[in-house]
Amino acid sequence: MVFWELMPRVRFAPSPTGYLHIGSARTFIFNWLYARKNNGTMILRLDDTDIERNTQVSIDSIFDGLNWLGLSWDEYYRQSERLDLHKEMAYRILAAGAAYRDFTPAQTEEEKQEDSGPWLFHPGMRELTSEESDARAAAGEPFVVRFRVPRGEGKAVKFKDSVFGDQYKKADEIEDFALLRSNGMPTYHMASCADDVDLKIDHIIRGQDHLTNTFKHVLIFEALGEVKPKFAHLPLLIAPDGAKLSKRKHGPVVSVTTYRDAGFLPQAYINFLCLLGWSPKNNREQMSRQELMDAFTFGGVNRSNAVVNFSEADPIDPKAQWLNGQHLRTVELAELLPMVRARIEADGLAIPEERFGLIVETIRARYTSLHDFAVKGRPYFADDFVMEEAARERLDEPGARELLRELGARIAASAEFTEASVEKILRDLATEKDVKPGVLINGSRAALTGQAVGPSAFHLFMAMGRERSVARLEGV
RNA sequence: GGCGCUAUCGUCUAGUGGUUAGGACGGGGCCCUCUCAAGGCCCAGGCAGGAGUUCAAUUCUCCUUAGCGCUACCA
Numbered sequence: 001m002v003f004w005e006l007m008p009r010v011r012f013a014p015s016p017t018g019y020l021h022i023g024s025a026r027t028f029i030f031n032w033l034y035a036r037k038n039n040g041t042m043i044l045r046l047d048d049t050d051i052e053r054n055t056q057v058s059i060d061s062i063f064d065g066l067n068w069l070g071l072s073w074d075e076y077y078r079q080s081e082r083l084d085l086h087k088e089m090a091y092r093i094l095a096a097g098a099a100y101r102d103f104t105p106a107q108t109e110e111e112k113q114e115d116s117g118p119w120l121f122h123p124g125m126r127e128l129t130s131e132e133s134d135a136r137a138a139a140g141e142p143f144v145v146r147f148r149v150p151r152g153e154g155k156a157v158k159f160k161d162s163v164f165g166d167q168y169k170k171a172d173e174i175e176d177f178a179l180l181r182s183n184g185m186p187t188y189h190m191a192s193c194a195d196d197v198d199l200k201i202d203h204i205i206r207g208q209d210h211l212t213n214t215f216k217h218v219l220i221f222e223a224l225g226e227v228k229p230k231f232a233h234l235p236l237l238i239a240p241d242g243a244k245l246s247k248r249k250h251g252p253v254v255s256v257t258t259y260r261d262a263g264f265l266p267q268a269y270i271n272f273l274c275l276l277g278w279s280p281k282n283n284r285e286q287m288s289r290q291e292l293m294d295a296f297t298f299g300g301v302n303r304s305n306a307v308v309n310f311s312e313a314d315p316i317d318p319k320a321q322w323l324n325g326q327h328l329r330t331v332e333l334a335e336l337l338p339m340v341r342a343r344i345e346a347d348g349l350a351i352p353e354e355r356f357g358l359i360v361e362t363i364r365a366r367y368t369s370l371h372d373f374a375v376k377g378r379p380y381f382a383d384d385f386v387m388e389e390a391a392r393e394r395l396d397e398p399g400a401r402e403l404l405r406e407l408g409a410r411i412a413a414s415a416e417f418t419e420a421s422v423e424k425i426l427r428d429l430a431t432e433k434d435v436k437p438g439v440l441i442n443g444s445r446a447a448l449t450g451q452a453v454g455p456s457a458f459h460l461f462m463a464m465g466r467e468r469s470v471a472r473l474e475g476v
Numbered sequence: 477g478g479c480g481c482u483a484u485c486g487u488c489u490a491g492u493g494g495u496u497a498g499g500a501c502g503g504g505g506c507c508c509u510c511u512c513a514a515g516g517c518c519c520a521g522g523c524a525g526g527a528g529u530u531c532a533a534u535u536c537u538c539c540u541u542a543g544c545g546c547u548a549c550c551a
Contacts, residue, residue, distance in 0.1 A: 015551045050550060106549055118478045118547070144549050164481070173479060174547095181549040188551045212480055212546040233481090235544095240487080242543055272488095275500090279489055283499045302482095302489080305544060309487045309501085319488060319501040329514075366513035394511095441510040453512035 020065030263369030408473030
């Protein structure tokens with residue numbers, strides 16, 4: 001075996017008929033984890049053979065979401081540019097006798113409703129002689145090309161799934177599925193298998209909704225004389241009501257960009273998605289991309305569908321929010337700062353460069369979203385912030401305002417401005433005026449941030465800087 | 477209807493032929509404390525139901541039920 005044969009080639013193959021769905025994103029992530037862990041090749045392939053339903057908006061949404069997640073791919077293809085290949089392979093199967101032309105007109109919706117039993121093939125079409133078939137095709141009669149599923153031979157179609165184990169199905173129960181439509185376009189099954197062969201995909205990792213389709217795909221690979229790839233099917237992501245996630249029914253929670261727009265860190269969201277249907281089996285929850293990559297195995301993938309826990313009242317899964325908070329307070333500051341900066345600047349606020357890192361360090365432990373820095377954190381970046389009721393009550397305490405103004409004056413006059421110096425000034429003042437330090441401490445927080453709760457007051461002074469601190473104390 | 481897949485706290489999950497069925501989120505409480513958050517500790521909460529195999533089943537087998545998927549000239 002040569003070295004490159006050890007390096008897997010995997011693909012993520014979305015069809016651009018909507019926004020980037022969170023289930024799709026998770027499929028991408030698992031493919032990516034597997035490829036990167038094994039020095040493999042990650043391929044992005046747009047399965048855009050359904051020209052009726054494809055939209056540019058959808059393609060943009062897929063790239064949007066993927067770019068946000070920050071996961072890379074090595075090769076990029078569009079099925080619509082590879083139709084000749086798909087057709088060529090379909091005709092190769094036809095020529096080999098493993099497929100046949102079906103001249104039956106397309107069924108209408110009502111006709112489909114009527115037949116209740118399992119449909120396997122249209123009578124008479126499998127038996128057409130090649131002369132008759134060629135003649136009718138030459139005469140311009142429309143047809144679909146169907147796979148001639150082996151019947152009455154007791155053939156079993158089987159494959160081994162890396163997640164679901166050995167899979168087996170009687171060929172007699174598989175319908176003669178279409179390879180080519182009457183307009184000459186390949187179907188999903190044909191295009192997908194042709195590309196998987198041509199692109200030398202050796203491990204197909206996709207949603208469990210394709211588990212039963214895989215029997216058809218195995219038949220195609222066999223008819224093409226190709227070694228079939230390995231398969232790994234992932235459990236589906238479903239809504240709390242048990243239904244599959246759909247935009248129509250569940251709204252924006254199904255779109256990746258919703259989480260970006262909700263102030264998620266991409267690594268936190270990746271972490272969350274990985275925990276849906278996969279487990280490192282060691283009780284680890286918060287994990288970096290590298291840790292996820294190291295820990296990923298198909299053995300850790302679950303077989304049952306996972307519920308994304310959202311509601312009308314709280315559209316974000318609480319565990320996702322918690323994870324975001326965990327990442328927010330543990331990620332390298334240098335990595336966090338640009339993301340916070342972008343969020344702050346989006347609100348048109350000015351960043352005090354010399355204290356930016358300190359501010360973020362001071363407040364990040366109490367936030368769970370990037371938005372919090374601009375909303376709850378507004379007093380750190382702007383002077384027009386709202387004074388909360390609870391904070392006003394602190395200031396309204398008897399004598400509080402005078403004390404705070406005095407504190408401001410003393411801080412302004414002090415030669416030094418450090419946590420220790422401010423603390424000394426504050427405590428000395430409290431002793432001198434015979435009040436509890438808490439009055440000044442809590443009062444300072446209220447004056448500086450307009451909030452009754454928040455970081456330690458002495459950290460606050462440093463984060464706000466001398467000028468802003470003094471101004472706010474003297475302005476109470 | 478047919479075929480397939482699945483079934484452990486509300487949710488995500490670990491787990492074993494013998495365990496007080498473990499962890500996390502969320503909920504409740506306590507501690508810490510200048511407030512809040514973080515952190516620490518504690519509490520409530522679960523093996524879908526029924527048979528069978530076995531000395532012993534949450535674990536193995538079968539049935540039922542439920543959910544999901546496929547059953548298109550969608551992907």
